[in-house]
Amino acid sequence: MLKKLHYCFIILLFLIFYKVNDVVSLTSDGLSLLSFKSAVESGGATVFSDWNDKDSTPCNWSGISCANISNSVEPRVVGISFAGRNLRGYIPSELGKLTYLRRLNLHDNNLYGSIPDQLFNASSLHSIFLYNNNLSGTLPTSLCTLPKLQNVDFGRNSISGEFPTFLRNCRQLQKLILADNRFFGVIQKGVFPEMANLEQLDLSGNEFSGSIPDDIGELKSLSGTLKLSHNHFSGKLPKSMGDLPLTVSFDLSSNNLSGEIPQTGSFANQGPTAFLNNPLLCGFPLQKSCKDSSEGPGNEGESLIQGNVSRDSKKGIKPGLIVLISVVDAVGVALIGLVVVFLYWRRKNSGGCSCTGKGKLGGGENRHFCGLNCVGRFPGSDSEVESEKGGGEGSSGMNGGDGDLVAIDKGFSCELDELLRASAYVLGKSGLGIVYKVVLGNGVPVAVRRLGEGGEQRYKEFVAEVQAIGRVKHPNVVKLRAYYWAPDEKLLISDFISNGNLASALHGRTGQQPSRLAWSTRLKIAKGIARGLAYLHECSPRKFVHGDLKPSNILLDNDFQPYISDFGLNRLISITGNDPSTSGGLMGGTLPYFNAVPAERPNSYRAPEARAPGNRPTQKWDVFSFGVVLLELLTGKPAEFSSPTSSTSTDFLDLVKWIKKGFEEEKPLSDLVDPMLVKEIQGKKEVLAAFHVAMACTEQDPEIRPRMKTVSENLEKIGS
Structure with a gap:
C-alpha cells in the first residue's frame, strides 16, 4: 500500500x-x-x-x-x-x-x-x-x-x-x-x-x-x-x-x-x-467695435433727442410738418408703382431666357440664364428646375434679398447686377442645390454654387467661415473669389476649372472614353494634390481638414494641374441647414462625379475611423483618402470595384485590401498597375516607390500614418 x-x-x-x-x-x-x-x-x-x-x-x-x-x-x-x-x-x-x-x-x-x-x-x-x-x-x-x-x-x-x-x-x-x-x-x-x-x-x-x-x-x-x-x-x-x-x-x-x-x-x-x-x-477680426460696447457721449445725445421728441409731442404736430409728411408719402407710393411696372415689363420681355439655363424638355438647346428676371437671381428651388424640365412654368423661390456681393479676393471685380445679368449655364444639380458656370462681362468664367435658403440666424458664423476659406491661397487649391448673402440665398463664387475632375479623367464620363494619362502626368497630379493638402493642414489660416477628399472634388485644368475643391464646404452647408453628406463635389468644377461614372459606394475613400458616426474629422482622415486616390492613379481602379471573377455585379473588392494582398503574395507589378501604364513603367522604380507611399497613407492605425507634409516631401523625391 x-x-x-x-x-x-x-x-x-x-x-x-x-x-x-x-x-x-x-x-x-x-x-x-x-x-x-x-x-x-x-x-x-x-x-x-x-x-x-x-x-x-x-x-x-x-x-x-x-x-x-x-x-x-x-x-x-x-x-x-x-x-x-x-x-x-x-x-x-x-x-x-x-x-x-x-x-x-x-x-x-x-x-x-x-x-x-x-x-x-x-x-x-x-x-x-x-x-x-x-x-x-x-x-x-x-x-x-x-x-x-x-x-x-x-x-x-x-x-x-x-x-x-x-x-x-x-x-x-x-x-x-x-x-x-x-x-x-x-x-x-x-x-x-x-x-x-x-x-x-x-x-x-x-x-x-x-x-x-x-x-x-x-x-x-x-x-x-x-x-x-x-x-x-x-x-x-x-x-x-x-x-x-x-x-x-x-x-x-x-x-x-x-x-x-x-x-x-x-x-x-x-x-x-x-x-x-x-x-x-x-475688436478686429470680430465685427464688433470696442467703441460700440461702451457708453459714450453719443448715447447721452440719443437720450436727449428722445427727451425733446417726447416734450414736443405734448405740444402736437405743427401744420407744416403734416404737409411735408403727405408729400413724402405721395412720392414714395409713385416710386413703388414705377418699380412694379418696370419689373413687369422686364419679365414680359425676357424672351427665351431661362432661370436654370436649360430649355424645356424636348427643346434640345441650352438657353442662357437671365438672373434679374428670376428676381433673386438664381433658381429658388428644385421644383423650379423640374418644372423647366417637364413643361409647366415654375416660379422662383427667391424674393429678392437685401443681400450684398462681397469680394474676398482683391483681384476680383464684379458688381451684383453684372453677375445677375451674365449668361449662366447649369453644370449640375445635387442634394446641395445647383452649380452654374457664369461668364462675366469681361469674358472670365466663374463657378457659382448655390448653398440654399437656410441659416439666416447664423450670419456672423457664415461670414467668418467664408472669410477663413477665402484666405487660403495655394496653386493647387480652388480659390474662393466672392460670396453673396441674403436671408433667402447664399452663393459662393470661385474660380472655374476648365478640364473636369480626376474621376472623369481616369474613368471617363458617360458615353466618353477616359483620358490616357501618362505616368508623368499622374505623378504630377499626385504631387500637386499632396502639396495642396499639406498646405491646408500645415500652413492655411485655419489648418483645414478636408474630410471628404476624393477624385470627384479634385479638379484639373487644361495642363492637368490639380486643384482641391470643397474644403470647408461641409461646415458652410451645415450652417445653411443642408445635408453635407450629399455633396457632389461641384465647387469650382464641372459635372458631378455621379454623372460621370457609376456612383461610388458610400465611404469608399474614407478612413476606417471616419466611417463610425459621430467621429470628428482629423488630418489623418485626409491622409488615408489621399492614399486611396494615389492608388487609384496607379491602378486605374476606383476605391471599390467589381470583382473580375464574380458572376454578379454586386460583388466589390476594396482597392486598399486588394493592393496589400497583392504585395503580400508578391504579385508582379504589371498585375497591379493600370494596364495603360504597363509598357511605360517597365523597369521604373518610381511606381514602386509611389505604391509604398500610398500604402503608408492607408495604414489602418491613424497614428502610424505619416503627416501630409512628409507624404508630399517623399513624393517630390520620386522622379526628381
Whole structure:
C-alpha cells in the first residue's frame, strides 16, 4: 500500500512539474500581457483568439509588436495596438512591467476605470493613446516620471481634477491632448514655460475657469492649433499669446473672455472663428467695435433727442410738418408703382431666357440664364428646375434679398447686377442645390454654387467661415473669389476649372472614353494634390481638414494641374441647414462625379475611423483618402470595384485590401498597375516607390500614418 502511494506521489509531482514548466515557458512579457486579456470582459473573443499561454513568446500575437533589444536574449514587447476594437474592461497595472514598451494604443474602445499609476513603471513609454474611452479618475502623478514621454492623448474620456501642475516635469512632451474630459479650475502659472518641446496642446471641452495664464506665450514650439475652446475661461486675453509662433492658430471660442483682442504678433494672423461665442470680446477680426460696447457721449445725445421728441409731442404736430409728411408719402407710393411696372415689363420681355439655363424638355438647346428676371437671381428651388424640365412654368423661390456681393479676393471685380445679368449655364444639380458656370462681362468664367435658403440666424458664423476659406491661397487649391448673402440665398463664387475632375479623367464620363494619362502626368497630379493638402493642414489660416477628399472634388485644368475643391464646404452647408453628406463635389468644377461614372459606394475613400458616426474629422482622415486616390492613379481602379471573377455585379473588392494582398503574395507589378501604364513603367522604380507611399497613407492605425507634409516631401523625391 505504501509502495503504491509512493508511486502515485511521484506521478503527481511529475504532472505538476510538467504543467508548471508548460506555463512558465512563456516569457515574462507574455505573462504581463495575459493580465490584459483577463481584464477585458467583452469584445476580446476574436481579438485575443491567437493569444495562447503555451506559446514561448507573445511576439506572434495579434496587436503586439516586438523588437530585438541589445541587452536582452529574446525579443521584447515594444508596442500594444488595439484601437477601435470595442473592448470593454479595464487597464491592468501589470502592463507597467513591460519594461521596453514604447507605444500603447488603446483608443476608441470601452475601457473604464482609472489609469493605473503603476502603468508608468514602463519606463520606455513615449506614446500613449487612450482617447475615446470611458476612463475616469484623475491623471496619475507618475505620468511625468517617464523620461522619453512625447505623445499623450487622453481626449474624450471622463478624467477629472484640476490642471496638473506636475506636467511641468514632462519636459520632453510634444503632444498633450486632454480635450472633452471633466478637468476644472484655474490653470496655474509656471507650467507652460517648462514645456519647451510642446507642439500640440488641446484642452478644449472641459470646465477650466479663470484667466488664461500669462506665460502661455512661452510655448515656443507650438504648431497647428492651440485649442482652449468650450471652457469657462474669463478675463482679458494675455498679450503673451502674440509671442507664439506665427503659424499657430487659436481656437478660443465658446468661453467668457472679455476686452479688446490684441493686434500684436500671432493675434494679427487669426480669423474671427478663433474668438466666436465670447460675447464680451471686441475688436478686429470680430465685427464688433470696442467703441460700440461702451457708453459714450453719443448715447447721452440719443437720450436727449428722445427727451425733446417726447416734450414736443405734448405740444402736437405743427401744420407744416403734416404737409411735408403727405408729400413724402405721395412720392414714395409713385416710386413703388414705377418699380412694379418696370419689373413687369422686364419679365414680359425676357424672351427665351431661362432661370436654370436649360430649355424645356424636348427643346434640345441650352438657353442662357437671365438672373434679374428670376428676381433673386438664381433658381429658388428644385421644383423650379423640374418644372423647366417637364413643361409647366415654375416660379422662383427667391424674393429678392437685401443681400450684398462681397469680394474676398482683391483681384476680383464684379458688381451684383453684372453677375445677375451674365449668361449662366447649369453644370449640375445635387442634394446641395445647383452649380452654374457664369461668364462675366469681361469674358472670365466663374463657378457659382448655390448653398440654399437656410441659416439666416447664423450670419456672423457664415461670414467668418467664408472669410477663413477665402484666405487660403495655394496653386493647387480652388480659390474662393466672392460670396453673396441674403436671408433667402447664399452663393459662393470661385474660380472655374476648365478640364473636369480626376474621376472623369481616369474613368471617363458617360458615353466618353477616359483620358490616357501618362505616368508623368499622374505623378504630377499626385504631387500637386499632396502639396495642396499639406498646405491646408500645415500652413492655411485655419489648418483645414478636408474630410471628404476624393477624385470627384479634385479638379484639373487644361495642363492637368490639380486643384482641391470643397474644403470647408461641409461646415458652410451645415450652417445653411443642408445635408453635407450629399455633396457632389461641384465647387469650382464641372459635372458631378455621379454623372460621370457609376456612383461610388458610400465611404469608399474614407478612413476606417471616419466611417463610425459621430467621429470628428482629423488630418489623418485626409491622409488615408489621399492614399486611396494615389492608388487609384496607379491602378486605374476606383476605391471599390467589381470583382473580375464574380458572376454578379454586386460583388466589390476594396482597392486598399486588394493592393496589400497583392504585395503580400508578391504579385508582379504589371498585375497591379493600370494596364495603360504597363509598357511605360517597365523597369521604373518610381511606381514602386509611389505604391509604398500610398500604402503608408492607408495604414489602418491613424497614428502610424505619416503627416501630409512628409507624404508630399517623399513624393517630390520620386522622379526628381
